[in-house]
Amino acid sequence: MSKMQEEKKIQRIGVLTSGGDAPGMNAALRAVVRAGLYHKLQVFGIKRGYEGLLDGEISEMNAHSVSNIINRGGTVLLTARSKEFQSEEGIKRGKAMADIFKLDALVVIGGDGSFRGARDLHRIGVPVIGIPATIDNDIGCTDYTIGYDTAMNTVKEAIDRIKDTASSHERCSVVEVMGRNAGYIALNCGIAGGAEACIIPEKKFDINEDIIKPILSCRNAGKHHYIIIVAEGVGGSVEIAEKIKEATGITTNTTILGHQQRGGSPTVRDRVVASLMGAEAVSLLARGITGRIVAMKGENVVDLDIEEALGMTKSIDEGLIETSKILSLY
């Protein structure tokens, strides 16, 4: 290896979790630390995402620092949304702090917003790798994001419970689920929870056609309880419930599941995907490869150029929407 290459060799890496927390972030962190040690790198944990980077809340981690966290939701590194980091000045200060701690590269575990920050750092000379973690599964470049499966299982359990009481009281329940501007959680949990209707931001809806009529035809066929899933990106779940009651006379209540969807012990899928992605991120760095987002294509872990990855979009599966409608007929 030439002297030039030797000088560029990555030896000290920083890792942070950023933006909305997601179950499995800890598993990804654990994988980054353990794989880093395996590759003989020094790994530094940065607290509170970019906020901690700007504040220099950075300390070295060892194998023990990540003991007993693979099973825990949230993130032991803590997370935050930094306003300052979104300015040119903030990004420059981030690089200055990475230089002070002699970090050769950063691993950013987070969502789209966090990746934009990572891309900006990369552009000014801080090598980065991104690992997608958000319950919303709304990152264009990857089929799967860490936290999605756990969140969907939480929603599924909540729907099952709501259904028990809705059926005993012969009621209609409107359940609002997370997903930001995407309907992935709503659509999948609508199918898994046997909902009568599922309203997602990707599809325009008509309250009479898509909600009232299905409820009435179910009632006329002898059904006594109804679950309507509304994605957070559509919103207005309380108003939707009021309209259902007005039009059908059926007692209708609304449950906004909220932040419980972000917590909880990660599922096997989230732990395994997070472990594979964390290990791959470090393997790339150990080979001197940076400016990449680790992603899932089907069941495979791949990596993509960060600039290209941020320009990618994905669409909702039309077949799934159709199937969901067919299966809710009664």
Ligand code: ADP
């Ligand atoms: P997520 O990563 O879950 O999408 P946010 O959108 O809240 O979460 O962003 C998380 C972090 O990324 C914030 O600390 C913010 O400073 C940074 N960030 C978000 N958007 C941008 C952007 N357009 N440019 C630079 N940094 C950004």
